[in-house]
Amino acid sequence: MTRPATINALVSPEGSLEILSSQEVRRLKDKSEGGLYRLFRQCALAVLNTGVETDDCKQLMEAHSDFDVRLVPQPRGLKLELLNAPASAFVDGQMMHGIREHLFSALRDLLYSNVRAASIAKFSPDDITNIIFYILRNAGVLEAGRAPDLVVCWGGHSINREEYEYSKEVGHQLGLRAMNICTGCGPGAMKGPMKGATIGHAKQRVKNGRYIGITEPAIIGAEAPNPIVNELVIMPDIEKRLEAFVRAGHGVVVFPGGVGTAEEILYLLGILLHPDNRDLPFPVVFTGLRENGAYFEMIDRFIRNALGEEAAEKYRIILEDPAEVARTMKQGMVDVETFRRAMQDAYHYNWMLKIDPVFQLPFEPTHQSMRALELHREQPPHLIAANLRKAFSGIVAGNVKEQGIRQIAEKGPFEIAGDPSLLAPLEQMLQSFVAQNRMKLPGASAYQPSYRIVSGAA
Secondary structure (H helix, E strand, O other), X not given: OOOOOEEEEEEOOOOOOOOOOHHHHHHHHOOOOOOOHHHHHHHHHHHHOOOOOOOOHHHHHHHOOOOEEEEEEEOOEEEEEEEEEEHHHEEOOEEOHHHHHHHXXXXXXXXXXXXXXXXXXXXXHHHHHHHHHHHHHHOOOOOOOOOOOEEEEEOOOOOOHHHHHHHHHXXXXXXXXXXXXXXXXXXXXXXXXHHHHHHHHHHOOOOOOOEEEEEOHHHHOOOOOOOOOOEEEEOOOHHHHHHHHHHXXXXXXXXXXXXXXXXXXXXXXHHHOOHHHOOOOOOEEEEEOHHHHHHHXXXXXXXXXXXXXXXXXXXXXXXXXXXXXXXXXXXXXXXXXXXXXXXXXXXXXXXXXXXXXXXXXOOOOOHHXXXXXXXXXXXXXXXXXXXXHHHHHHHHHHHHOHHHHHHXXXXXXXXXXXXXXXXHHHHHHHHHXXXXXXXOOXXXXXXXXXXXXXXXXX
């Protein structure tokens, strides 16, 4: 990665967190293992690289090894001193307004969520759900009294131009129906729906359009916020990020993607398959171009084989019809509103959704934990989904997360073992993702697998 031009700057807060306690200042300056300096530096650098196409967090950090961020206390509050910051974040020496917002959103979330998630192993499932609520409320994402209108869009960061244009048109149709967009905040299928929605909102004179990006520290370097995001939230880890999507969102649209998208699909279906969620309305649409039909057939076969026919009833596949996708989501919003009003559940946060603790507790991908995954059929479908989700999470970590990349470099690919009837379709799908270039950004070097399917149970 060629190192771009850099700039030094002193930046004032934008939108939030203009004052810090002395304890918070100490934690942000702390360069030890338990301090926040390294984490904040990583997130700040990712935010400053908005628009740069890379999916290698380690490479990004190495290319900007001399970047530094320092707290500068002021009589009236706080400023950040940036040394050797990417010049692409500035216009005529002034930091772009949106990037400045994201920079201080990162500071806000790291300070707020780190304290609350520090002892997560001691927390009950209800505690974790409350922590996610507090983080989203503190970030201003939750708006009391607002009718359901938030569509979560998932899909790959590595998609071709035609797929990107299709995701934009879906976003446009959603925007025309005054629906708002929430994504993982990165490029590709995360950016397209937001960009399209801005046009739909402009045509309908929607002045408060929401383009919410939810990420987490380990992946933000690989998927820096795209320029459309106007509300950025950094959750403590991938599990809380995924729960935030389904608690705050009112429906999901899935575009073609790779292992990250497969992880999201399995997470969602695993939750919807829980017996307590059987009657809870939550519209889900898989959509793409007509030529993506084979892709979604493969996904559909994989789901039916691994999780059963009931799982396939939880989603609808719509090809090359953005208006129908939007109409389906709009009707879904009506169903969600009717149900929550009848059950006296909040519109802004899905409290009734039952999430098994196996989906909430952080999974740390290591060679040992990946080899030990329970990938067999002697368990309920929602637990099969949970363990397959962990397998995909480990592959994502090996592909784009700094710690995962380092482990693969030191010890070789993660090994995945289990029931051949589950793993054969899994391997076929992964090979298809590689063949379709869904594992790396366009223009990146050839994909080096972070996984190896091995025979026999764990």
